[in-house]
Amino acid sequence: MEFRTPVPIQPQEPKIAHSSKVLLIGSCFVENIGKKLEYFKFPNLLNPFGILFHPEAILNLLKRVKSNHVFTEADIFYHNEAWHSYEAHSDLNSVEKEVILEQLNAAVQETSQFLRSATHVIITPGTAWGYRLKESGEMVANCHKIPQQNFSKELTNAQNALIEAATIVNELNPEAQIIFTVSPVRHLKDGFMENQLSKAKLITAVQEIVAIKANCTYFPAYEIMMDELRDYRFYAEDMVHPNLTAVNYIWQKFQEAWIASEASAVMKEVDTIQKGLLHRPFNEASEAHQNFRRDLQQKIEKLEEKLPHIRF
Template identity: 50%
Template sequence: MKLQTNISIKKTPKNLINYSSKILLLGSCFSENIGNQLSYFKFQSNQNPFGILFHPKAIETLIIKAINEERYTEKDLIFNNERWHSFDAHSNLSSVDKNELLVNLNAALIQTKKQLEEATHIIITLGTSWVYRFIETDAIVANCHKVPQKKFLKEVLSVDEVSEILDRSIALLKMLNVDISVTLTVSPVRHLKDGFIENTRSKAHLIAGIHNVVNPKDNIHYFPSYEIVMDELREYRFYNEDMIHPNKIAISYIWEKFVAAWFTEASQITMQEIEIIQKGISHRPFNENSAQHQQFLETLALKKKAIIKKHSFISF
């Protein structure tokens, strides 16, 4: 008896991720879930230098400014609720000190360009096609920073607009780094503040827009994280208490699917070794001074040394 619909994901035939890969993740909070897994398993990865970015236009803005070596100045900032903000970045970067914010924004741009130049893989997770346009400048913002809504126009990016934004972004990436592998995915997190129907419309625009640009021959791929949650994990037991965000079980399930399709077999073996070490590090003994625990620590140290010998960039 079959009690679940399963999505078949073919293994990517080339450019698989291994421990030599350098990975940059951009996009919604779901990209951070995957990024945290990559960090746990000690891959060379970085994520969201401007914080969480929910829509494709915000990601394009970051890519353009980083590649063109643009720099933020005081005129690019806003002051609201006792803090300085950038409409291009998440509130995590906001600060009470405008100079600190400028330093952090410009340092992030420099670092982003370097990461884009060196990256073998970039993973872009789109969350929504709903955007807010700041009336004063007619610019689409990444984050409203609780500025009064009357100062914005809310609009939805069309399928064609999503495709055009992604086309431009990928073209810039390929000009900077011709061999970079791009993986596009849609966050399974539902944006219900927009409304149930509006969320479905938004996700549909993203999915259709992405598939207009996906081209495996050019190393532009699609990973069905949204479909896995919607079609395989169709129960609320796979969600957090808010009934919106996938829980740890769901994230682990998607991660396993991603690893199976996008990672080399050799890297998966190393991941198993690293997980043993990570669990050993988090182990809390009843008696730290016991001979048994001292032997455990010696064995753990040897396992760390063996991994670092193979991959010198890894530290525990």
């Protein structure tokens, strides 16, 4: 008997191989996929502006990349003894004005260069609820703990922002395959019904885009979490984020759909090396450990010689 309802996964093309380049932009769930790609040494660029939940925040990043925008002091603000940008996550915050500007401009340039040669772009919005700064009218990526009365909260038209985001990707790199996912992380602070409405808007928007754009596809991470893994044992302690078991399961499904079969052998080699690098011996000076380290170094050198872009 089958005690769950598996979400059908169709093999997709073009596959992601170790010769591919994957740009990932979006919510904290895209970080999970990006970290898997990083672990297995697939060339990737993950969230250059930090985690971005809202479609318009994703679009704003791509607009900056398209225009080669140079951030200046006019684009940042000082609050709680640190400099912030409404367009980026707090990971880029700095106590030094010059540092945050350098990070923002470096992120724009790195993304511009990477996107133009990327083979795949994964875009993962998390919510359709957005916060608009009353003073400027701009939709922000992060409120940075500014008082709530400075913002208006609204349920936005996700489709327009995501279509424009996909269009910019097409303009900068017509060959790139765009993979949309919707984050399975529930935004319960918005409210239970409000979260469902938000996810419905995102899913509807993405499906309509996939229907009209040839190079856009949808990976059902949200549906896998909701339908296959519909049990709280697959959630972290906050009962909102997928736990490691769920992340690994969804990654396995993503691998079935998108990762090239010839990459599997390399992934096994990388996994062996990664586990070896994490190994902590009882006695570092022992002959057995020295032999282990020599063997591990030989495996690293052999793999790096075969695939020069891989570095440990």
